[in-house]
Amino acid sequence: MGSRWSVARRRQAWRTSHALLLLPVLLVVAITVAAIGSPPDVHVGPTLVIAPALTPSLAGARATALVGALAVAAQVVIGVFHGGLMNANHLVQIVTLVLLSVLVTVYAALRDRRRLQLAQVRSVAEAAQHVLMWPLPEQIGPLRIASLYLAAEDEAQIGGDLYAVTHAGGQVRVLIGDVRGKGLAAIGEAALLLSSFRESAHRDISLPELAAVLEQSVTRYAADMDSPEEAGERFATALLIEIPDLDQITRMTSCGHPPPLLLSPGHAVTVPSLHPSPPLGVHGTPASEHTLDVFSFEPGDTLLLYTDGVIEARDARHRFYPLTDRVAQWTDASPESLIHHVRRDLMTHAGGRLGDDAALIALHRTASVHRQHHGILGHGGVRAGDVPGLPGL
Incomplete structure (x- = not known):
């Protein structure tokens, strides 16, 4: 077509x-x-x-x-x-x-x-973009997906922002991240994180353990590539989401990345409680120190993931883009329409040009089998292993 x-x-x-x-x-x-x-x-x-x-x-x-x-x-x-x-x-x-x-x-x-x-x-x-960041499927598991990537540098279509989605073991795992820098200069580290995620996301490990794997990749890359003057300057934020096919309990681990927005029908926008650990490559955070947050992601809801290039976009009066306020008017839209509205509104706010790379992913839950969990529903952060019997931990 x-x-x-x-x-x-x-x-x-x-x-x-x-x-x-x-x-x-x-x-x-x-x-x-x-x-x-x-x-x-x-x-x-x-x-x-x-x-x-x-x-x-x-x-x-x-x-x-x-x-x-x-x-x-x-x-x-x-x-x-x-x-x-x-x-x-x-x-x-x-x-x-x-x-x-x-x-x-x-x-x-x-x-x-x-x-x-x-x-x-x-x-x-375009070829590099397709090799590094594979196009996301329109449907994966119980989710409909739409995504957007806006590179800050002229004529560039890829840069320091990244995202990936995988489906294995009856659950969808999503990565969205942002490496230091923008445009073509940040592609190497972005490619490293994407390959590390794709290699490890299918393993039977928890999100904090997966975050620790990404941490090790960034640390090794920095040790091999950085000069003594650049030591400690290479880092990346990342948000890992785990969405079971047959369960509304959704888990996430943040490494210095902004929290997602949960859009529910009727113009309701909530921010799931998030307890982020430091960005990848800053302190070498082990798996035990990464927080696992849980919340309920129900059929009909849409989860909007984004990078800081979206919320830090400024208008002519240097005001940041109010993403949470703006998306409240599009909570009933499809993922494709939501991304379209946000893109048009964001570019209008920024005067047609962004100062940093920006990425968005809209995940709409179409159906789910209701399963009961005792005391798990709601928003809150827990450490890995703090919830006995929680699947996937």
Whole structure:
């Protein structure tokens, strides 16, 4: 479907560009007719420079050269009808038009080369994005998913924010994180966290233990890559979510990452209680010191995960984006519509440009089998192993 749409858009763009190319051609014809029919003391021919000067904004270097040649030919025809080609005035006009046509053709060629290089960079960025951050499925387990990634750097599609989702053992595990830095400079560490999560998320370990695995990966990476001057400067925030297929009890562990928002029908937005540990790579936090928080994620609810690039986006008056207040009006929206509304509202708030990478994931619970737990429902933080018999710990 996407490829067909891309081909259709290319065909439409090709037709539009060729239709616009008629404008300078018609302009040359009109100026030539007007010049031939004008009195000898009225010099309309110099206005032919408009046609080759206009063409680079409508077409490429080859079309610009053709229009320039057509304009020069038209100037020659005008000279024949008005005093001959040996007339000094006509010779100056012809030479000037040739020089201008050559200059605009060179300019168009350089611009086309730059566009080709930019297209190649975008292609590489798209390929890297798909390799590093696999597109999230629209449906996984009991969840409908929609996601958004906004890179702060121009022409970049990936950066320091990251997310991943996996389904194994009757539960969905989600990672959303943010490494220090932004744009292309942060890709290496983001790739490290993603690969570490994908490798370990299927193991039968608790979220605090999974956080400890990610901690070890960041620590090893920093030891191998950092210079003595950069020691302690490499870190990342991460939020791990575990959502059972057949249970409303949802678990999460935060490593310095902002809490998610729980959207319930009827414009209700709550923030599940979260007790974050330090970011990954700061203190080498062991699994026993990572807090496990639990809350109820019921059918019909939507869980919105985000990075700090969203809530730290500023408007012209340097006010932060009020995500919690804004999403309250879209609690009944589908994940796709919710992400669409937030993106449009966020970019409007930030004036069309973000100062940091931003990522969003909307998880909508479609169905769940109700299972009873004694004293587990509600919001609150617990240490790993503090709740006897809690599945998955």
